[in-house]
Amino acid sequence: MSARILVVDDEAAIRRLARVALERAGLAVREAENAREALLFANAERPDLVLLDLGLPDRDGLELVPLLKAKGLAVIIVSARDSTSEKVAALDLGADDYVTKPFDSEELLARIRAALRHRAGTKAIAPLVNIGRISLDLAGHIVCRDGMEVHLTRKEHDVLAVLARSPGRVVTHKALLAAVWPDVTDPPMEYLRIVVRNLRQKLETDPSRPSLIRNETGIGYRLSSD
């Protein structure tokens, strides 16, 4: 059975556009035009994922994020608001991803796939991840590039492991820092930057054009999922 997506947006044109793109990709679509409808359908129909606009007429979309997450739904924010602080806030509240309007429908579909995959994966984390030329054995702490084992420091391994837990999804700086340096209060951002830089040197084909560990400006990092 195909995944069911709830598109929440007060603009009919945006809903229609999303429906066309999603249905073309074989997803089932339900539309809601305000927060009340969104909660109603989320309860009644148990969709797999919600595309959520923040600027809803009756309620701020950010308030819906924890409610939807509590029901175990994947949530992708689709909004015209592009301040980094708002994106980070949405992600911190549990949103799986954030897409800024105007959006590219291919990109939107990629994010949806990543989020759905993650949602399926939360039930049982796959110990082995393969991305392009890289294979990760998270349990065995082994990382191979083109089949050759690459030596990573502990922090490099930790960062990679956190990203690999949800390939294709953005992980905020804050979440990464907290996960990798748990015993440092307010670990400085430069730690993360340097570790990511070193990881790239070891894993990327062209470290100055990173394709494995993608930067989300001002928000976090994302591990490529393909």
Added chain:
Amino acid sequence: MNEPPAPDPDALLKAAQRAARGRLKIFLGAAPGVGKTYEMLGEARARVAAGTDVVAGVVETHGRADTMAMLDGLERVPLRQLQWQGGTLAEMDIDAILARRPALVLVDELAHTNAPGSRHPKRWQDVEELLAAGIEVFTTLNIQHVESLNDVVASFTRVRVRETVPDRLLEAADIQVVDLPPDELIQRLKDGKVYVPAEASRALAHFFSPANLSALRELALRRAAQSVDAQMLDLVRGLGLPGQWPVAERILVAVSDHPGCESLVRTAKRQADAARAPWTALNVVTPASRAAQAQARLAATLALAAQLGGEVAHVPAPDILAGIKAHAAQVRATQIIVGKAQRSWWFKLRHGSLVDRLIRETPGIAVNVVPIEGPVPAASAALGRPVPLAGWVWTLLMVAAATLVALALRSGLGIANVSLLYMLPVMAAATLFGLNAGIMAGLASALAFNFFFLPPIYTFTIADPENWLAVAVLLGVAVVTSQLASRIRAQADLAATSARDNAVLAGFLSRLTRIAENDALAQTITTEFARQFDCQAVLAGPGPDGPAQLAASEADVALDTMAQAAAGWALVRGEVAGHGSATLTASDWLFRPLPGASGPLAVLGLRREDGRDPVPPDQLPLLAGLIDQAALALDRARLAGEARQLARVEERDRLRATLLQSVAHDLKTPLTIIQAAAAELERGSTPALIATVRAEAERLKRFVGNLLDMARVEAGALHPMPEPIDLTDAIAAAVHDTRHVLGDRPIQLDVRPDLPLVRLDPRLFHHMLINLLDNAGRYAAAATPLAIIATRRPDGLDLAIIDSGPGLPDGHDPFTAFRRLKGSDRSAGGTGLGLAIVKGFADAMGLRVTAANRGDDATGAVFTLHMADNLLVRTPAEALL
């Protein structure tokens, strides 16, 4: 001080305006019937005889034969007939007069109200038009029609006239009073020679009482004199002439620390009101030192004067009389009010009467003497100041030394010369230690002289009566010398105090004038006051809810509720409040208003930690001077700030207008294309158009993004949130986001992985890079290479974006908003905002951005972002493993 005084530009301007206009001459009378019209006609005839082109615009003869006769032979401009409610009214024909253009026109009854339908409702407005046309006007006016006197006249005549003439007409006019003693006027009235409308005869009977007529006559004469004064003042100022020019009343009241002086101030206020004259309360600062209590009384008296609307002046002078004389001459006072307290005959004998000397030495100025009650404060102690113990000892030692010298030289000296020798200790003691020591020296010298030198020697008996003279001379010398010396010393002290105060004022002023910015100015003011008076100072201005602290001499100064209340009072009322004043005395702080043109600009608060008065009474004049300077400086800064604000608003408006034009064009182009392409696609046209729609949509997206960014830059709403970023990340993201614009251009990346991180706002930096890449993509031809090179420098890090386009023309600043290279392809263009945004963001983050042409053989532009050393983040080696 002796440079020639500069002419006052306002006065010159007024004179110039008068020169271009026709002159106005007003024949001013106390009442109807004094013969104004007759007088005017008489003068007009004289002018005709002198060859002036005179016409009569309107003359009310009221049928009197003598007046009619005077009108004979004068050219008259016919009156204009107006239809009004069935009847006909005749009014002066202003158009006919203007067309006729005489040199002089006679317009009777200046206060007349024109008939409805006339050009101006009032005749004086007609007259103003004639004057403006350069025609001289003679007119007549009764004093009760002068606007400012209307109330006064009505109050005693019980006849209120509604037709009034503004005072400014009188101020610019030559005024000739047509005067007739009241008795003669009443006689004329009885003889029927005065025109009285029948319906008003009963009211007028009261009006023409001798008392009323006298009062009106006085008013007319005084008003004329006042007008003359005002014009003379303008003349004096215009020429920059100094000199004694009597003006309308100007009252000076001399006050001291005497407790009765408050009533003196009130008297001055009443007299000033009666004479409608400005007045000044004068405090002559003499060398005589005063007790703090007396200073406080003086301050209270001066505060009262200020509160009653008088000016307050502090004049340093060697004595009261000199101070009063100097200030009276300076402000051209016409009246001096002084108090006279009952003093002992002895005091009068010693000092003479101040009042008598004042009257004698200020000829031409009326001196009003008001008796004042209350005990006389202790007289000045300058002459008989206490002598320190060392003074007594020194005095006696000097006398002893003189005696020893005289004894040693006795054989060679005559008795007379010995007595001369004793002059030395007497003069020295009097000079050094004052009168008492001088007298002491005189007595001691006389005794020693008598004992050692006057026969019989070694007794205190004086045998020869002639020798009494020697003793008397010694005493006399002591008194005279000490008087002279103490006077000189007092004057020197005064000069020193005055010089010190002036130096303080000048220093303060020069420090203030160097500051244009408001906050810095407020800070300097508080610091200076705190330093000068060795106390805490705070400056508060009007805030949204009550007084708001602008600056304080110390960082931790905070005003409590009581101080807030006192500051608020001072700010709203413009009065002194708080500690040591009359209001809200419970506050630790004393607040003084800094006066501005319309109410206090701010208030200055002063406080001493030890709870004493923040400013000692003898420094109050200095405080007042400093406060005036501070107020001026604040006012200047406020005006400058307003001018800057205005300039900013204008500049912003200009930018907005330009932006709107630019945006309208740039947004409509892609919209047009998208709309047309969509319509074509609907009709099943070629799918190639889909790429067009997509490209144009991208363009629109970029425009809108830029517009929003520019709005943020202009609104100053950029709040960079810097964090360490990796240039590799930033460049990769920017290249990714501009892939559609850059298309097939090969990009050479030279960003070494060991470069330091840079502390920047990631989002703003991303937008800067996008705009720079977008710019390169727009100007450089397709498929030409593009390079992004990061270079570590000793003082920072440079990031250069190098294209292979045509390069920049000479003298072109690419970072100015709304500027775009001519010839650049419109279809690929934008609002020209991109680089201005780069500049705005760079400024906000402390980056420097420059543009230049390539130095090598190829053409192209180089845009470089210079990141200074302080933006770079040292790579932490620890905690990474």
